[in-house]
């Protein structure tokens with residue numbers, strides 16, 4: 001068993017970290033205040049191959065493993081978890097196009113998505129169904145030309161910002177087997193958006209409802225086969241969960257690194273606060289927790305890469321553990337900064353706010369426990 005990263009993986013980590021420090025970190029607060037990320041950022045990330053990290057090389061992607069991709073998200077999140085997580089959603093969609101789209105659909109969208117001239121959103125959640133996603137009601141009725149969509153998607157990251165949406169909609173019976181995945185381009189008549197959601201974190205990412213009112217798309221916009229959309233959506237999520245966990249890990253590590261420096265400068269009772277053993281123990285606990293999180297995350301990524309039978313369970317375990325550890329560490333880092341931790345200038349409060357949602361989306365952490373428990377019971 002070899003736990004070391006290869007030279008190539010170290011290089012990926014360094015490249016993503018350097019890009020984040022140069023191109024994201026200096027602007028992260030401004031983008032948060034403006035509630036949007038400039039589209040000019042994306043082609044720069046695409047030049048590094050980050051528009052299709054695990055899209056096959058055959059179809060023009062970087063062809064990286066899921067483990068490699070977690071390194072990218074961990075490194076970018078050191079600069080801004082919100083920007084890194086947004087990139088993860090686009091990558092999840094690009095991979096769905098790579099794997100399931102017809103040649104014609106793939107040709108139409110994937111090359112531009114890889115260059116990040118166009119940005120993709122993922123539309124599963126609805127106002128009435130989140131965790132129970134297979135209960136979705138948005139309908140795509142078959143017509144002579146293709147499909148007509150009616151319904152509403154909620155909480156869509158990139159809603160009103162993205163150039164195209166992968167929409168999970170009902171084309172058949174109730175339940176997961178009646179769901180198909182359909183690409184809807186921005187500007188399609190009948191596609192509209194709700195108001196900008198005012199959120200605790202991830203504020204640089206625009207989140208809106210995405211609404212379909214007799215929204216007609218050609219038959220060629222169907223991704224893969226009718227009735228398989230829910231399966232495609234879930235397959236995207238295993239890896240998406242790894243990415244979100246990696247975003248928690250990177251941002252929490254950045255908070256811990258900043259805290260270590262801060263504690264060597266801040267004085268109380270005549271000495272720097274890093275001299276209090278009670279606080280040293282907290283530092284040690286955070287280091288242990290993040291290293292355990294990193295190991296579990298990379299093991300889960302390796303299981304997904306190698307097609308291990310328990311990969312879904314491993315991804316759920318990692319998502320639950322790493323996102324909770326990341327939030328605990330970020331919160332402790334805020335505490336160790338005292339009042340300054342509460343001020344935006346120190347960068348810690350933004351991390352606390354950004355990481356909180358990682359316990360809720362890509363499947364809540366209760367759903368992660370459900371996946372783990374279900375597999376435990378089945379294997380009894």
Ligand SMILES: Cc1cc2nc3c(=O)[nH]c(=O)nc-3n(C[C@H](O)[C@H](O)[C@H](O)COP(=O)(O)OP(=O)(O)OC[C@H]3O[C@@H](n4cnc5c(N)ncnc54)[C@H](O)[C@@H]3O)c2cc1C
Pocket residue numbers: 089121122123124125128129130131132154155156157158199202207357360361362363364365366367370
């Ligand atoms: C900022 C943000 C961005 C998002 N981006 C997207 C996006 O781009 N695309 C998209 O499709 N969705 C997106 N979502 C939606 C997200 O995936 C859902 O919010 C999430 O899946 C939870 O669904 P819900 O909010 O409807 O909560 P509910 O499903 O109503 O859950 C409420 C509570 O009940 C718990 N619960 C539910 N069922 C069970 C059960 N069986 N056992 C135990 N506990 C249970 C949940 O864990 C939760 O604590 C985003 C959400 C947010 C906040």
